[in-house]
Amino acid sequence: MATVPPTTIGVVGAGTMGRGIVQLFVQAGHTVYCHDAQPGAATKAIEHVDGMLARAVEKGRMAAADHERARHRLKACSRLADLADCELVIEAIVEDLAVKRALFRELEGLLGEQAMLASNTSSLTVAEIASACQRPERVAGLHFFNPVPLMKVAEVIAAVRTAPAVVRRLSELTEGAGHRAVVAADQPGFLINHAGRGLYTEGLRIVEERVATPAEVDDVLREALGFRMGPFELLDLTGLDVSSRVMASIYEQFQQEPRFRPSSLVPPRVAAGLFGRKSGEGWYRYVDGQPQRPPARPLPPLPEALAVWVDPAASGADGLRGLVVAAGARLVDGPGNADLCLVMPWGEDATGAALRLGLDATRCAAVDPLPPLALRRTLMLTAVTSPAARDAAHALLAKDGTAVTLINDSPGFIAQRVMATIVNIAANIAQRGIASVADLEDAVRLGLGYPQGPLGWGDRLGAARLLEVLRAQLAATGDPRYRPSAWLQRRVALGLPLTTPEAER
Ligand SMILES: NC(=O)c1ccc[n+]([C@@H]2O[C@H](COP(=O)([O-])OP(=O)(O)OC[C@H]3O[C@@H](n4cnc5c(N)ncnc54)[C@H](O)[C@@H]3O)[C@@H](O)[C@H]2O)c1
Structure with missing residues (x-):
């Protein structure tokens, strides 16, 4: 933690975020004045923070003497004028x-x-707030996440007129309090909410196309890709009433950019009150606060002496062949005499792969090559895959106890589509210079809890392959939301990591 000389910070608004901000800065050694328009609210907030610090002492995370000192640095102010001495007001x-x-x-x-003056706004443009001031150069955004003490990142928003010294000082204060300060441009969703769009938009699109159900999308993304929560679990947690407004606002603020186009599935659900956890029902139903998950699909028996052909050109063919043998099925050299033909396409649907390879689509199914085979497996069917081939493939893939999700045909399955979308949006953020690559990578990891920054993740999964997925989606749907970003295309063309910044000039 960087050492920053103690200063006096004012916090206006003593609600959810204000309380967290007060706690963060008082713990970092600053004097914090808190004011709220609601009489008594600031005092309540200070009591709340004091209680949080007492808990930290109980848990051995703070010395009792430090708590005592912090107490003396906390002040509830009934008048805004009491904040006159503050060096910074948030x-x-x-x-x-x-x-x-x-x-x-x-x-x-x-x-x-x-x-300095800073706003914790999530959805307004900082410049619109700053322009109310005579000296907008001392106004910036300082965007924290809920709960503030635990979400170890804050966005420092440099609005068009913000002085670089203000951005530096806010970054120092934030880092001094133990949070990673990332600098982002004053653009819709700033950095983290912008980078987080892809998970929702593509998840919703997959459900809209009836490729999979919300629970299936969530299961695959959590178990096969390592997201802490799937998009529908997250939407239920935030509340669809709130999230739908964010989706619409980012889309409009980006001048109706197709990448952020909200889903028509959402407004009727909001109208019906299916907000999520808080209303007892959203994408899931909640009983005693617990989401009710649909029952797992019954596991069919593995047919005797099943003859399986695996596309030898598939990137994961060896692993899949090993799995077929371990399950007790018989590998055959040609598709002609196989009961089941398995393909593993990137950016191609099962139908396309079957036709390209001259296979009988009724005996064909596709396995997603993106996630490691040891994790939840996705099995994609053509429109004509027979029930016998479907059940044989399901039984085969589940034989070693690994969970299997069956989905309808789509170029890119679930995992490829969602990752391609996330990486494409991140590449466009880098292209637009909304943040540095290093800040983008850290912000997404810390602010969204993704296992890795999006560009590094894209490199690990294969940027060229993700680009293929986008191109295939664009060709299949004609939807400009899938147009690949120039940043992604150029780095793939040059064989460079996606984290490569633009040249110095
Ligand atoms: N809640 C979140 O997850 C979250 C995350 C990031 C940013 N934000 C942003 O932070 C801000 C606060 O959000 P919150 O969730 O803490 O809201 P909140 O409703 O919990 O608290 C807002 C507080 O501000 C007070 N207030 C309202 N008008 C005031 C005024 N003119 N002067 C002084 N006090 C006034 C209210 O009395 C209330 O106590 C918003 O701009 C929000 O968009 C919220």
Whole structure:
């Protein structure tokens, strides 16, 4: 943790975020003044923070003496004017542009010449808030995530007129408090909410196309790719009423960029009150707070003496052949005399692979080559795969106890499509210079909890393959949301890692 000289920080808005911000900075050794328009709210927030620090002492994470000292650095202020001495004021009030602008105007009149003003806004443009001030150069965004003490990242938003010294100072203060400060441009969703779009938009698109159900999408992304939660679990946690507004707002703020086009599945569900956990039903139904998962598909028996052909050109053919033999089925050299033909395409649907290889589509199924075979396996059917071939493939893939998800035909399965979308959006963020590559990678890991930064992850999975998936989706659907970013295309063409920045000029 960098050492930063203690300073006096004001926090306006003593709700969920304000409390967390107060706790973070008082723990880092600063004096924190808290004000809220609601009488008594600031005092309540200080009591709450004091209670959190007492818990940290109980758990041995803070010395009792440090708690005592921190207590003396906390102050609830009933008047905004009491914040006049603060070197920095962080605003965490209601998300309303007019109210925020009025507050910033008033604060500017109260604070000293050198003081900085920061907004924790999630969805407004910082420049719109800053333009209410005489000196917008001292206004920036400082965007924390909930719960603030645990989410170890904050975005420092450099609005068009923000002075570089203000960005530096806010970054130092944030890093000094033990959070990673990432610098992002004043663009819709800033960095983290922008980078997080792909998981939702592509998850919803897959469900819209009836390739898979929400629970199937979540299972594959959690178990085969390592996401902490799938998109539908996350939407249920946040509340679809809230998330649907974020989806619509980012789409509109990006001038209806097709990559962020919201799904038509969402508004009827919001109208019906299917918000998620808080309303007891969303994509899942909740009983005693627990999501009710659909029962697993019954496992069919493995047919006797099953003859299986595996496309020898497939990237994971050896692993799949080993699995066939271990399950007790018989490998055959040609597709002609096989009961079941297995293909492992990248960016191609099972139908396309069957036709390209001259296979009988009724005996054909596809296995996703992206996730390691030891993890949940995805089995994709053509429109005509026979029930016998389907059941044989399911039994074969599940024989060693590994979970299997059956899906309908789609170029890119679930995992390839979602990863290609996430990597494409990240590549476009890098292309637009919304953040540095290093900040983008850390922000996504810390802010979204992904196992890896998106560009490094894309490299590990194979950027050229993900590009193929996007091209195949674009060709199959004609939907411009799948157009590959120039950053991705050029790095693949040059054989460079996706994390390669632009040349110095
Ligand atoms: N909740 C989140 O997960 C989250 C995450 C990141 C950013 N944000 C942003 O942080 C801000 C605060 O969100 P929150 O969830 O803490 O809201 P909240 O409703 O929990 O708290 C807002 C507080 O601001 C007070 N307030 C309203 N107008 C005021 C004014 N003019 N002057 C002083 N106090 C005023 C309210 O009395 C309330 O106590 C919003 O801009 C929100 O978009 C929220």
